[in-house]
Amino acid sequence: MGARGQGRRTRAFGPLGVAIVLACAAVQVTSGQYKFRTGQTVAPVFEGWERNPDGTFNMVFGYMNRNYEELVDVPIGPDNNIEPGGPDQGQPTHFFTRRSQFVFRVKVPKDFGNKDLIWTLTMRGHTEKAYASLKIEYELDKRLIMMNNAGISQRGMPERSTSGRSSGSSTVLRRPSRPVNLSP
Numbered sequence: 152m153g154a155r156g157q158g159r160r161t162r163a164f165g166p167l168g169v170a171i172v173l174a175c176a177a178v179q180v181t182s183g184q185y186k187f188r189t190g191q192t193v194a195p196v197f198e199g200w201e202r203n204p205d206g207t208f209n210m211v212f213g214y215m216n217r218n219y220e221e222l223v224d225v226p227i228g229p230d231n232n233i234e235p236g237g238p239d240q241g242q243p244t245h246f247f248t249r250r251s252q253f254v255f256r257v258k259v260p261k262d263f264g265n266k267d268l269i270w271t272l273t274m275r276g277h278t279e280k281a282y283a284s285l286k287i288e289y290e291l292d293k294r295l296i297m298m299n300n301a302g303i304s305q306r307g308m309p310e311r312s313t314s315g316r317s318s319g320s321s322t323v324l325r326r327p328s329r330p331v332n333l334s335p
Contacts, residue, residue, distance in 0.1 A: 191217035193225070193246045195270040195281035198253055199291035209256040210268050210283040211291060216246045223274065230273040233257060235266070242270060252299055257283075 198211040216223055223246040225231040232238035240257045257268060268283040283289075 186219050187217065188219050189221035190275075191221075192274050192277050192279060193217065193223050193272055194279045195242075195272050196252075197270070197281040197283040197289070199289040199295075200283065200285055201256070201291050203258070206261040208259050208261075208263060208285060210259060211253055211256050212242065212270055212281060212283070213250070213252040213254045214243070214246055214272075215250050216248050218248055220248060222247060225272060225274055231271070233268060233270045235268070253296055259285075 194215045194217070196213045196215060198213050201209040201211060203209060224244060225246070226244050227239045227242070229238075231242060231244060233240040233242055236257075241255045242257075243254055259266075259268060263285060265284070270281045270283070272279050
């Protein structure tokens with residue numbers, strides 16, 4: 152094949168190459184996600200429920216603050232309430248940035264049945280709700296909670312055995328209340 156044949160091949164792949172480059176660029180643009188530092192809402196999240204030894208249940212909640220920098224405050228009342236049972240059931244009023252799991256529990260009676268417990272948050276004219284129910288698919292246990300927290304206990308602190316054996320005793324390592332200098 153001479154120089155003429157190679158030219159035709161190059162011209163034939165030219166439009167195809169341009170189409171592939173444009174398709175890749177379009178995927179990158181459409182798969183991007185905007186990160187908002189401020190101005191976004193907080194979504195309440197139902198994490199699941201736990202069984203208590205006395206036959207009652209704990210409904211476990213967390214939240215997602217969609218802001219990357221803004222800490223949000225929503226006081227207890229019409230904009231931050233849980234029903235049934237009254238507006239204040241231990242839910243937070245100060246929301247740290249991004250996802251916070253297993254933040255608080257609301258105890259419900261043995262006979263709660265098929266009812267829903269609803270946490271409602273309203274801010275910036277937008278209402279979000281988390282519906283908690285005793286569906287078996289939402290039952291939590293310590294293992295599941297620790298897997299969701301990358302091995303960190305329910306209280307948000309790593310647990311370590313003091314003896315290396317499973318004797319039942321453990322030392323809880325706490326985060327320091329102020330910065331710690333690790334250089335010698």
